[in-house]
Amino acid sequence: xxxxxxxxxxxxxxxxxxxxxxxxxxxxxxxxxxxxxxxxxxxxxxxxxxxxxxxxxxxxxxxxxxxxxxxxxxxxxxxxxxxxxxxxxxxxxxxxxxxxxxxxxxxxxxxxxxxxxxxxxxxxxxxxxxxxxxxxxxxxxxxxxxxxxxxxxxxxxxxxxxxxxxxxxxxxxxxxxxxxxxxxxxxxxxxxxxxxxxxxxxxxxxxxxx
Amino acid sequence: xxxxxxxxxxxxxxxxxxxxxxxxxxxxxxxxxxxxxxxxxxxxxxxxxxxxxxxxxxxxxxxxxxxxxxxxxxxxxxxxxxxxxxxxxxxxxxxxxxxxxxxxxxxxxxxxxxxxxxxxxxxxxxxxxxxxxxxxxxxxxxxxxxxxxxxxxxxxxxxxxxxxxxxxxxxxxxxxxxxxxxxxxxxxxxxxxxxxxxxxxxxxxxxxxxxxxxxxxxxxxxxxxxxxxxxxxxxxxxxxxxxxxxxxxxxxxxxxxxxxxxxxxxx
Numbered sequence: 001x002x003x004x005x006x007x008x009x010x011x012x013x014x015x016x017x018x019x020x021x022x023x024x025x026x027x028x029x030x031x032x033x034x035x036x037x038x039x040x041x042x043x044x045x046x047x048x049x050x051x052x053x054x055x056x057x058x059x060x061x062x063x064x065x066x067x068x069x070x071x072x073x074x075x076x077x078x079x080x081x082x083x084x085x086x087x088x089x090x091x092x093x094x095x096x097x098x099x100x101x102x103x104x105x106x107x108x109x110x111x112x113x114x115x116x117x118x119x120x121x122x123x124x125x126x127x128x129x130x131x132x133x134x135x136x137x138x139x140x141x142x143x144x145x146x147x148x149x150x151x152x153x154x155x156x157x158x159x160x161x162x163x164x165x166x167x168x169x170x171x172x173x174x175x176x177x178x179x180x181x182x183x184x185x186x187x188x189x190x191x192x193x194x195x196x197x198x199x200x201x202x203x204x205x206x207x208x209x210x
Numbered sequence: 211x212x213x214x215x216x217x218x219x220x221x222x223x224x225x226x227x228x229x230x231x232x233x234x235x236x237x238x239x240x241x242x243x244x245x246x247x248x249x250x251x252x253x254x255x256x257x258x259x260x261x262x263x264x265x266x267x268x269x270x271x272x273x274x275x276x277x278x279x280x281x282x283x284x285x286x287x288x289x290x291x292x293x294x295x296x297x298x299x300x301x302x303x304x305x306x307x308x309x310x311x312x313x314x315x316x317x318x319x320x321x322x323x324x325x326x327x328x329x330x331x332x333x334x335x336x337x338x339x340x341x342x343x344x345x346x347x348x349x350x351x352x353x354x355x356x357x358x359x360x361x362x363x364x365x366x367x368x369x370x371x372x373x374x375x376x377x378x379x380x381x382x383x384x385x386x387x388x389x390x391x392x393x394x395x396x397x398x399x400x401x402x403x404x405x406x407x408x409x410x411x412x413x414x415x416x417x418x419x420x421x422x423x424x425x426x427x428x429x430x431x432x433x434x435x436x437x438x439x440x441x442x443x444x445x446x447x448x449x450x451x452x453x454x455x456x457x458x459x460x461x462x463x464x465x466x467x468x469x470x471x472x473x474x475x476x477x
Contacts, residue, residue: 009341013291013317047342112443114344114390116421118224118266118473137224137473139297141319141344141390166221189297189319191261 002026002202003038005064007055008046015044015078018188021195022202030059036067040205045080049105049144050092052080062098065180069100072179074205079142082175082182091144100180101160102152105144110168113143119185121173122164129176129183130163131200136193138173138185145171145184224473226266226444227434227461228423229451231256233302234273236282240452250452254289260451261294263458264474268294269322269446272302284316291317299347310337314345322347322393325366328373328380331387338388347423348389352377352410353397362410369397377410382417392418393446395425403429406437406445415441431456435468 002019004012006028019026019042027034035041041064046052056062065085068075077085086097089105097105108115123134147169149160158178165173165184174183181201187194231238231253238256239247250256257268270287274280280303287300300313301322310321327333327348337346353372355363360378365371373380381392394414396407406427415422424442428434434445450456462472 009311009314010345011291011314011317011319013288013315014295014319017292017317018295047340051342112419112421114420115223116344116391117226117443120220120222141297143344167223186297189295191296194295 001038002040002042002205003035004028004042004044005035005056005059005061006030007059007061008052010044010046012044015042015188018195018198019202022199024202024206032060032064035059035064038073040074040076040202041068043075043077043081043084045078045083047080048091049080049083049089049097050095052084053092053095053097056084056098065098065100069178069180074179074201075181076201077180077182078188079184079186082184083144083146085175085180085182086146089144100177101146101149101175103146103148103150106147107144108142108168108171113168114141115143115145115167116141118190119165119167123174124161124163124176126159126161127163127174127176128161128204129174129181129197129200133193133196133200136190136196138183138187138190138193138197140165140167140173140185142184147171222471224266224471225438225465226423227264227458227465227472228267228269228299228444228446229260229265229458230269230271230425230446230448231452232273232448233270233283233286235279236286238452239273240449253286254293257290257294257298260458261296264462265296265458266444266473267297267299269299269301271322272300274303277303284312287313287316287318301347301349305333307336307340310341310345314341320345320347320391322349324349324351327384328364328366328375331383334384334387334389338390343388343390343420346389347391347393348381348384349393349395350377350381351395351397352414354407354410360413362413365397369400378414378417381414385417385419389420391421391423393423393425394442396427399427400425401449402427403450405429405433406440406442408436408440411437411440411442429455431461431464432468434461435465435470438465438470 161176163174362377
């Protein structure tokens with residue numbers, strides 16, 4: 001069973017239908033226990049960083065993320081659902097993120113924002129998420145991103161598998177860190193390449209926890 | 211720096227080709243030279259077809275006359291989101307936060323607003339604040355008029371009525387209020403098949419800090435490259451795709467040979 005955390009308005013339906021393509025049961029839910037025990041938890045991104053955090057904390061999403069990491073259950077954050085894993089964002093000064101990673105989210109330094117459309121990636125050769133699709137384009141819509149990890153983040157075990165992209169300079173496009181994964185782009189909106197990525201993730205969910 | 215990090219420094223965002231489907235009472239319709247509308251098929255099937263041809267996004271424009279008819283659009287969006295996993299924008303008849311919420315929950319990624327935002331510009335602030343700027347496309351129907359400072363006047367009702375606003379100042383205001391993208395439709399070029407209004411794109415590009423979609427006038431396969439060269443980030447077209455004058459993949463091959471970065475057509 002895959003759970004999609006419902007913590008605000010937005011298009012959750014595409015993610016739900018895309019996951020269902022992998023032949024697994026999927027349910028949009030804000031129930032804490034259900035989301036904690038699901039084989040996989042998908043955390044979509046909704047609106048701005050601060051607003052997203054408010055919604056997330058209301059559903060105790062921060063606890064969910066940390067408990068699932070401790071139990072080695074798979075979690076996937078998408079777009080702002082990735083950004084909330086960091087310590088803070090220039091989009092919403094003064095709002096603390098979940099802080100799994102110490103680095104912060106910064107505004108993209110490009111003449112035209114949002115970064116909107118299909119872009120290429122530099123996939124970490126260690127990546128499991130991008131197996132078979134490392135040369136594909138994925139769909140992005142964002143004006144903020146994590147530019148890099150701090151040395152504190154990089155010293156961690158297991159090593160963070162990092163996939164990069166570039167728009168007004170390089171930024172982190174995807175993370176695989178133990179049972180926690182995240183993408184800045186929208187796999188549920190990235191056609192066949194995105195469906196394959198979600199299928200790779202769903203497959204990994206079936207293997208966990210030990 | 212290793213090779214992975216080095217190749218990440220290459221900027222490689224693809225230009226977007228967006229087919230637009232006019233939807234009325236649950237069906238796709240197309241206008242045929244003043245003789246009215248003909249049925250052009252099932253929206254979900256057409257959406258899937260365009261997706262298979264390599265469309266980068268889809269736009270549904272709801273031209274329903276009544277609120278009842280409009281409800282069927284929600285069903286279409288829901289059914290499309292079952293089948294098609296590329297971004298979907300829906301425009302037409304959106305007047306409130308509740309309208310936007312309903313469409314997003316059905317599976318739309320973005321909404322476009324036009325007349326309702328002109329009548330009540332605060333709608334832009336409300337949508338951007340609630341759902342984020344990235345969901346909001348401002349559709350601007352503009353025509354040439356030298357009585358206006360920028361030479362481009364905003365119009366309503368499909369270009370038949372002039373608004374008292376200058377296109378440049380309206381776009382500036384909408385950006386301040388929080389739109390995430392501009393769909394710039396040339397009323398003069400629309401339906402002529404004589405190419406996009408490049409002068410309009412060139413004139414409004416410098417003040418538009420968000421992505422700009424050119425619309426209106428596509429007739430030849432070379433028109434798309436011209437609009438992008440004038441500064442558009444994306445090109446939207448309806449009839450040339452509906453009447454199969456050329457396919458989306460043919461357009462992309464042309465764009466690629468003209469030096470633009472496209473998705474598909476060998477990346």
